Amino acid sequence: MADTAISAPVVVPEAVPHGPPFERPDFDIVPRRGLVLVAIVAVALIAAIASNKLWPLTFFHVAGGAAWTIIDLFLGLVLGPIIGRMSIPARVEFTTRLMPKMVLIMPTVVTATLAAGWQLGLKTGNVLSSSPNHGWIVASYIVVGVMSILALGLLEPANIAVLFELKKPRPNPEVIERLMKRFIYCAGILGVMQIATLVIMTKLASS
Amino acid sequence: MSERPLPPVTALGMASLALIVAGGIYLSAHLPQHVPLGPAVALLAASALLLAGNIFALSRVRDFAWDRFFSVARWSLLAYAVIAGMILYAFLQDHIRGGTLVVLTLSLVVFAVHVPMLVGFTVARYAGSDVRVAA
Numbered sequence: 001m002a003d004t005a006i007s008a009p010v011v012v013p014e015a016v017p018h019g020p021p022f023e024r025p026d027f028d029i030v031p032r033r034g035l036v037l038v039a040i041v042a043v044a045l046i047a048a049i050a051s052n053k054l055w056p057l058t059f060f061h062v063a064g065g066a067a068w069t070i071i072d073l074f075l076g077l078v079l080g081p082i083i084g085r086m087s088i089p090a091r092v093e094f095t096t097r098l099m100p101k102m103v104l105i106m107p108t109v110v111t112a113t114l115a116a117g118w119q120l121g122l123k124t125g126n127v128l129s130s131s132p133n134h135g136w137i138v139a140s141y142i143v144v145g146v147m148s149i150l151a152l153g154l155l156e157p158a159n160i161a162v163l164f165e166l167k168k169p170r171p172n173p174e175v176i177e178r179l180m181k182r183f184i185y186c187a188g189i190l191g192v193m194q195i196a197t198l199v200i201m202t203k204l205a206s207s
Numbered sequence: 208m209s210e211r212p213l214p215p216v217t218a219l220g221m222a223s224l225a226l227i228v229a230g231g232i233y234l235s236a237h238l239p240q241h242v243p244l245g246p247a248v249a250l251l252a253a254s255a256l257l258l259a260g261n262i263f264a265l266s267r268v269r270d271f272a273w274d275r276f277f278s279v280a281r282w283s284l285l286a287y288a289v290i291a292g293m294i295l296y297a298f299l300q301d302h303i304r305g306g307t308l309v310v311l312t313l314s315l316v317v318f319a320v321h322v323p324m325l326v327g328f329t330v331a332r333y334a335g336s337d338v339r340v341a342a
Contacts, residue, residue, distance in 0.1 A: 111290050
């Protein structure tokens with residue numbers, strides 16, 4: 001994924017009311033160079049669905065799903081608690097470098113995983129109600145559904161709002177704190193739900 | 208942090224998304240076989256009603272950062288329209304037609320409108336009037 005545009009650092013003297021001034025790297029909320037990679041993935045995904053061949057569909061579903069699961073697990077259960085204990089300047093710097101990439105990575109891997117997965121399920125017959133795996137497939141729909149509601153309704157708006165707050169000449173640390181808390185809790189819940197996804201997907205793959 | 212009262216846009220949005228997702232799960236659990244559309248239509252109608260209620264409640268808020276709301280929501284809308292279009296393409300590719308396609312398309316419309324609205328709202332509620340941001 002393309003790097004966030006880092007230019008001259010911006011001094012944020014009032015982001016921490018009682019702390020020393022700290023520098024915040026300038027950044028793009030949506031890294032424009034990354035959009036090219038997203039477009040390439042989208043075109044390749046459409047081609048995979050149109051071809052309806054086993055290998056490209058499996059590739060997008062497995063590669064996208066692995067990325068999605070690992071990112072959620074790592075962010076929710078490893079990085080999230082670490083970010084929560086960082087000093088505000090360190091958290092701000094980390095956030096300005098991580099979050100813009102997440103704005104592009106997560107929707108892309110989720111769309112690729114789900115679209116290719118649906119097509120793959122049709123091709124292998126797993127999504128048919130006559131399939132012996134149908135119950136597990138429906139369980140995966142429910143897990144993904146709950147994760148989608150959390151990700152789309154809470155996590156992504158908080159992610160974007162944090163970035164807009166950090167772009168302000170005087171970011172409000174209370175707003176950042178509140179939104180980051182929402183982000184970290186959501187990421188933790190999604191991380192735990194990804195364990196359910198792993199259980200279901202490994203069961204499907206081994207049956 | 209003092210905050211002025213705002214309508215429960217996020218809560219209503221999540222409830223609406225939950226209804227759309229429930230309808231999607233119901234339809235997906237039956238596809239590609241014939242699907243009885245009654246429950247999916249009811250879920251879609253309830254979700255659309257929540258969307259309409261959310262838009263109405265938000266439109267009545269005075270002194271809201273509408274410029275920021277629309278500047279964020281319109282780009283978000285573009286992104287989610289692309290995602291919804293790709294999902295719709297997959298359904299068309301699978302020869303889904305008739306009432307099922309109509310319900311799925313309308314569900315995608317509600318999804319593609321409500322998520323950008325939530326993103327725009329969350330950003331705009333914390334927007335200060337003295338701040339200029341380049342997206």
